[in-house]
Amino acid sequence: MKISPFSPLELGGATAKNRIARSATNDHLGNTDGTVSDAQIEMYSELGRNNVGIVITGHMSVVPDLALRADIVQPSIADDSFIPGLSRIPAELHRYGALAVAQISHAGPKGMVKVDYNSLTVAEIDLIVQWFVDAAVRAAKAGFDAVELHAAHWYMFAVALNSDLNKRSDCYGGDNERRIAPLLRMIKEIKRVTENRLAVFVKLNAHNTLAGIDDYDMLVSYASALHEAGADLLDISGMSFAKQARDAECYFIDAAAAVRNALPDAKIALVGGIFSRATIEKALQVADVAAMGRTLLTQPDFVTRLQAGELEKSRCIRCNKCFEVFRTKFERCIFGPVNNKLKETFEDK
Ligand SMILES: Cc1cc2nc3c(=O)[nH]c(=O)nc-3n(C[C@H](O)[C@H](O)[C@H](O)COP(=O)(O)O)c2cc1C
Numbered sequence: 587m588k589i590s591p592f593s594p595l596e597l598g599g600a601t602a603k604n605r606i607a608r609s610a611t612n613d614h615l616g617n618t619d620g621t622v623s624d625a626q627i628e629m630y631s632e633l634g635r636n637n638v639g640i641v642i643t644g645h646m647s648v649v650p651d652l653a654l655r656a657d658i659v660q661p662s663i664a665d666d667s668f669i670p671g672l673s674r675i676p677a678e679l680h681r682y683g684a685l686a687v688a689q690i691s692h693a694g695p696k697g698m699v700k701v702d703y704n705s706l707t708v709a710e711i712d713l714i715v716q717w718f719v720d721a722a723v724r725a726a727k728a729g730f731d732a733v734e735l736h737a738a739h740w741y742m743f744a745v746a747l748n749s750d751l752n753k754r755s756d757c758y759g760g761d762n763e764r765r766i767a768p769l770l771r772m773i774k775e776i777k778r779v780t781e782n783r784l785a786v787f788v789k790l791n792a793h794n795t796l797a798g799i800d801d802y803d804m805l806v807s808y809a810s811a812l813h814e815a816g817a818d819l820l821d822i823s824g825m826s827f828a829k830q831a832r833d834a835e836c837y838f839i840d841a842a843a844a845v846r847n848a849l850p851d852a853k854i855a856l857v858g859g860i861f862s863r864a865t866i867e868k869a870l871q872v873a874d875v876a877a878m879g880r881t882l883l884t885q886p887d888f889v890t891r892l893q894a895g896e897l898e899k900s901r902c903i904r905c906n907k908c909f910e911v912f913r914t915k916f917e918r919c920i921f922g923p924v925n926n927k928l929k930e931t932f933e934d935k
């Protein structure tokens with residue numbers, strides 16, 4: 587059955603007005619003290635105004651030490667003092683009826699100070715679990731509809747789930763059950779302390795070995811455990827998203843299909859290589875949500891223009907220069923500032 591991208595979707599008690607998500611995108615626009623900037627509010631406003639139904643923030647650090655963030659301008663969600671600034675994001679998105687999702691992470695080996703999962707004690711991992719739970723409570727207090735636990739790409743909990751990178755032989759390593767255990771505890775605790783009022787999404791890698799071959803048994807095993815623990819959306823990504831061919835479409839769709847077949851009742855988002863009406867429709871044949879990163883980075887008004895029939899395809903050429911151009915202040919894409927208001931706001935800082 588063909589599902590319209592513009593039909594509503596229930597996700598853990600919250601209702602998204604459509605099935606199109608802005609995938610988490612670290613914007614490099616935060617303040618160095620970890621607070622949210624005016625430029626970020628303007629950026630989220632533009633996504634909300636332009637009919638993106640689910641807006642997932644760039645990843646925010648749960649680690650109390652700001653020096654362990656992913657970069658010097660990554661927003662923090664590790665202290666109650668950040669709640670008033672963070673609350674501006676859902677307030678802005680809710681003006682347009684978009685769901686506001688705070689992605690929360692520990693940068694681990696990708697932080698400014700690198701932290702190796704294998705060298706942590708069990709007590710230290712338990713403390714990190716608690717940091718995620720505390721961060722989720724702050725997200726709820728700030729008015730977010732959901733949190734997304736970042737367990738994808740190369741960050742701390744992607745390492746935990748990767749059977750080659752996780753070399754532990756204690757209660758957090760050695761088999762699938764032990765590798766997934768900290769994430770399951772996070773979900774259960776977040777649900778308990780927020781009394782089920784906050785939806786919990788989890789972003790996962792399609793492949794959880796370094797060879798990156800079709801190890802979907804491991805993915806399905808993790809997905810089943812997360813679903814059973816109460817995860818409201820499984821967001822399927824992968825470590826290789828920046829290495830795909832320019833014209834590659836929906837490159838994690840087979841992984842999403844494996845999860846769909848095993849868990850017909852789970853809600854699934856697919857991200858990676860969705861850049862046109864056709865690829866959104868292709869993604870929704872398997873997943874409940876079509877999530878886009880670079881497409882909305884270069885054209886935040888992509889969905890509005892798609893709905894109006896003004897375009898069929900993103901202008902993104904998947905050059906991956908967006909990982910570098912943020913160093914030139916307001917520019918986020920080789921096509922330029924993207925948004926002049928963003929330029930003004932950023933330069934005024
Ligand atoms: C500049 C940039 C920053 C990103 N930051 C994040 C992030 O903070 N958290 C995350 O989970 N993924 C992040 N991603 C990955 C995207 O969410 C997405 O998974 C990836 O870009 C593939 O989707 P796409 O083909 O639609 O761009 C980032 C991607 C880009 C290009």
Ligand code: SF4
Binds near residue numbers: 902904
């Ligand atoms: S910099 Fe390149 S990959 Fe990134 S959004 Fe712009 S065109 Fe796409």
